[in-house]
Amino acid sequence: MDVNNLGVGSGIYLDNNATTRIDPKVIEAMMPYFETYYGNASSQHGFGVPVEKAIKKAREQVADFLGAKYPDEIIFTSCASESDNTVLWSSLWTQKDKDEIVTTKVEHPAIIDTCSFLADRGVKVKYLSANSVGDFDEEEFKSLLSDKTALASIMWANNETGNIYPVPRFAEIAKERGIMFHTDAVQAVGKIPINLQETKIDLLSMSGHKIHAPKGIGALYVRRGTRFLPFLHGGHQERGRRAGTENVPYIVGLGVACELAKSHLEELNTRVRALRDKLEQGIVNTIPEVIVTGDKTHRTPNTLNVAFKFVEGEAILLMLNEYGIAASSGSACSSESLEPSHVMQAMGIPFSAAHGTIRFSLSRFTTEEEIDKTLAVLPAIIERLRQLSPYWNVNKPQVKQADHLFDPDSQEVRA
Amino acid sequence: MWDYSDKVKDHFLHPRNARVMEDANAVGDVGSIICGDALRLMLKINPVTQVIEDASFQTYGCGSAIASSSALTEMIIGKTVEEAEKITNQQIADYLGGLPPEKMHCSVMGREALDAAIANYHGKSYEQSHDDGEIVCHCFGVGINKIKKAVWENHLTTVEEVTNYTKAGGGCMSCHMRIEEIIDEVWVDLERCGVPRPGHAPTPIPSIKIKTVSSNAQASFDSATENSPFKAEILKILADVQGGLPAGSKVELVAIEDHNVKVKLQGEIAQGMMREMTLSFVEKKLVALDDKFKVVGV
Ligand SMILES: Cc1ncc(COP(=O)(O)O)c(C=O)c1O
Ligand code: FES
Numbered sequence: 001m002d003v004n005n006l007g008v009g010s011g012i013y014l015d016n017n018a019t020t021r022i023d024p025k026v027i028e029a030m031m032p033y034f035e036t037y038y039g040n041a042s043s044q045h046g047f048g049v050p051v052e053k054a055i056k057k058a059r060e061q062v063a064d065f066l067g068a069k070y071p072d073e074i075i076f077t078s079c080a081s082e083s084d085n086t087v088l089w090s091s092l093w094t095q096k097d098k099d100e101i102v103t104t105k106v107e108h109p110a111i112i113d114t115c116s117f118l119a120d121r122g123v124k125v126k127y128l129s130a131n132s133v134g135d136f137d138e139e140e141f142k143s144l145l146s147d148k149t150a151l152a153s154i155m156w157a158n159n160e161t162g163n164i165y166p167v168p169r170f171a172e173i174a175k176e177r178g179i180m181f182h183t184d185a186v187q188a189v190g191k192i193p194i195n196l197q198e199t200k201i202d203l204l205s206m207s208g209h210k211i212h213a214p215k216g217i218g219a220l221y222v223r224r225g226t227r228f229l230p231f232l233h234g235g236h237q238e239r240g241r242r243a244g245t246e247n248v249p250y251i252v253g254l255g256v257a258c259e260l261a262k263s264h265l266e267e268l269n270t271r272v273r274a275l276r277d278k279l280e281q282g283i284v285n286t287i288p289e290v291i292v293t294g295d296k297t298h299r300t301p302n303t304l305n306v307a308f309k310f311v312e313g314e315a316i317l318l319m320l321n322e323y324g325i326a327a328s329s330g331s332a333c334s335s336e337s338l339e340p341s342h343v344m345q346a347m348g349i350p351f352s353a354a355h356g357t358i359r360f361s362l363s364r365f366t367t368e369e370e371i372d373k374t375l376a377v378l379p380a381i382i383e384r385l386r387q388l389s390p391y392w393n394v395n396k397p398q399v400k401q402a403d404h405l406f407d408p409d410s411q412e413v414r415a
Numbered sequence: 416m417w418d419y420s421d422k423v424k425d426h427f428l429h430p431r432n433a434r435v436m437e438d439a440n441a442v443g444d445v446g447s448i449i450c451g452d453a454l455r456l457m458l459k460i461n462p463v464t465q466v467i468e469d470a471s472f473q474t475y476g477c478g479s480a481i482a483s484s485s486a487l488t489e490m491i492i493g494k495t496v497e498e499a500e501k502i503t504n505q506q507i508a509d510y511l512g513g514l515p516p517e518k519m520h521c522s523v524m525g526r527e528a529l530d531a532a533i534a535n536y537h538g539k540s541y542e543q544s545h546d547d548g549e550i551v552c553h554c555f556g557v558g559i560n561k562i563k564k565a566v567w568e569n570h571l572t573t574v575e576e577v578t579n580y581t582k583a584g585g586g587c588m589s590c591h592m593r594i595e596e597i598i599d600e601v602w603v604d605l606e607r608c609g610v611p612r613p614g615h616a617p618t619p620i621p622s623i624k625i626k627t628v629s630s631n632a633q634a635s636f637d638s639a640t641e642n643s644p645f646k647a648e649i650l651k652i653l654a655d656v657q658g659g660l661p662a663g664s665k666v667e668l669v670a671i672e673d674h675n676v677k678v679k680l681q682g683e684i685a686q687g688m689m690r691e692m693t694l695s696f697v698e699k700k701l702v703a704l705d706d707k708f709k710v711v712g713v
Contacts, residue, residue, distance in 0.1 A: 398437065
């Protein structure tokens with residue numbers, strides 16, 4: 001096993017909230033649109049016809065998966081980030097008398113960073129705070145809305161903790177006040193049942209690569225009757241709502257991935273959930289001083305986020321990688337930024353734990369054997385790193401000469 | 416994933432000297448749980464020969480923090496305190512076959528732990544041995560002295576590099592302007608020492624500026640001023656300041672009375688906010704010479 005090239009070996013992939021393995025059935029469905037059906041859907045000749053049909057079918061598959069009333073409510077985009085950006089800009093452009101956006105502190109950067117970009121340019125952004133398990137308060141949400149609010153945007157499920165938010169309820173509240181409502185549902189689709197017709201949600205973003213389609217394809221749901229301006233201007237593709245010649249193979253792939261996701265939804269909530277719970281129990285029972293972060297009662301069935309106190313996340317990931325196990329961390333060191341994840345900070349997770357958070361995210365391809373293997377190596381890894389950590393003093397001799405104590409709860413910084 | 420050298424991985428997966436040394440006679444604690452890394456370095460120094468006979472560590476942090484600590488212990492065992500003090504953070508990084516630029520602060524932390532341990536050996540407390548100076552980055556509690564040292568030793572030229580080495584600037588970013596100023600300040604000195612600043616137009620040679628000013632300012636001073644031991648240096652500082660003033664503005668020495676320095680401002684800097692800023696700027700420069708200095712405009 002080459003630990004720098006786990007994809008080709010027998011690597012254990014527990015990082016499905018970052019991206020997922022492309023389902024072989026998806027690849028199979030896509031291939032003809034590289035090789036045979038390379039026409040342009042807009043062409044007035046026989047090369048275009050099958051392509052146009054394929055896009056139509058994919059649109060129906062996505063609409064069906066999301067419970068949209070009409071297939072034309074689905075716009076194909078290049079990724080969920082594009083869908084998110086489109087929504088933020090469109091809501092401001094189409095409502096010139098409104099200049100406020102209400103969102104949350106735990107959104108994905110596709111929303112949060114775009115909002116701070118807009119805030120630097122005069123848009124007023126209000127952030128809903130999260131409590132210690134990462135949930136929101138309905139009353140606080142209400143208090144942030146005003147007649148200046150152009151858009152309320154709340155993610156359906158959080159990528160780090162897996163928390164599922166009562167988005168249909170928030171959409172109702174916004175609608176009562178005539179406020180446009182968007183949800184970034186990238187981490188919710190395929191994990192919880194979604195039926196947009198039954199909700200008041202106006203706009204929804206999703207991404208292909210989180211549901212076993214390839215990277216670089218996403219979708220934006222725009223309910224009929226919602227004010228909308230395109231983000232990309234040019235040709236008249238997607239009914240003039242998103243220019244650019246359609247990425248046909250990927251659109252076909254997304255359609256099939258949605259159909260598969262629908263048929264595997266049950267499995268996610270039974271078999272995969274049981275594996276996640278097994279992993280969680282195994283960790284909590286064998287490793288002291290761990291915190292399961294997030295709201296245990298409202299979580300996507302595939303996600304487990306655990307903070308291992310007194311050790312640092314990147315070090316854990318490196319050791320796991322040595323055993324061929326892939327997960328991710330909210331620690332500062334494993335990202336480009338020097339601070340722990342904004343989600344952990346918003347939840348007020350103490351620093352002694354925030355730097356040691358590891359997210360395990362499973363998928364329908366995860367097997368029980370993989371979970372067992374992970375549980376077999378994890379306790380020893382944490383123990384090893386704690387043996388190195390000056391914040392962990394259980395069963396360790398003490399240095400006599402030391403004039404200072406490493407206190408995990410201290411705010412002190414020694415440079 | 417970080418692109419770590421094989422040596423970094425080796426030291427991370429098989430750390431050398433990772434244990435608590437109960438009878439250490441030098442202990443250096445640095446870092447913090449807030450910043451995400453902390454290190455305790457423990458040494459056994461022979462009081463007669465000053466040789467570091469044993470070294471061990473305890474580290475909380477990422478792979479490269481653990482590897483840097485491990486490398487440091489290997490590098491210093493067998494050296495005298497005096498020899499060990501000469502080790503730079505770059506040498507720690509080199510020993511490990513290089514560190515990714517974003518991880519250079521791990522080697523800096525190793526270096527600091529060594530300083531702290533040696534101070535502890537000499538019976539100094541962390542506070543006594545440590546002068547952070549003005550705190551520049553509040554997010555990571557980084558003082559000006561650490562930034563200056565990192566810029567000076569590693570010839571850093573950008574805020575990004577300073578962040579990689581010291582973490583300063585890696586949070587809210589509100590300190591970036593100040594860090595830029597500090598980089599400039601250090602480079603003025605580096606250039607004086609003959610280090611060319613990459614991609615930078617060389618600053619004009621200061622002696623030329625002094626000439627122009629002193630020829631204009633043929634002022635004669637009272638005897639207290641003439642006899643002040645600081646006169647030459649104050650004139651030089653004022654000439655430096657003069658060099659950075661807008662055209663038509665002038666700063667002139669009027670008198671030195673003990674530590675009170677009277678100066679006269681002319682041109683657009685003589686009024687309002689510019690006046691305040693110029694006076695406090697001059698005072699800051701003088702205080703660097705001796706912290707009793709006060710500057711008054713006349
Ligand atoms: C909640 C959430 N929103 C948006 C995105 C971005 O999706 P994409 O990579 O398709 O732009 C992600 C993926 O990381 C996500 O988890
Ligand atoms: S003060 Fe330096 S990054 Fe915030």
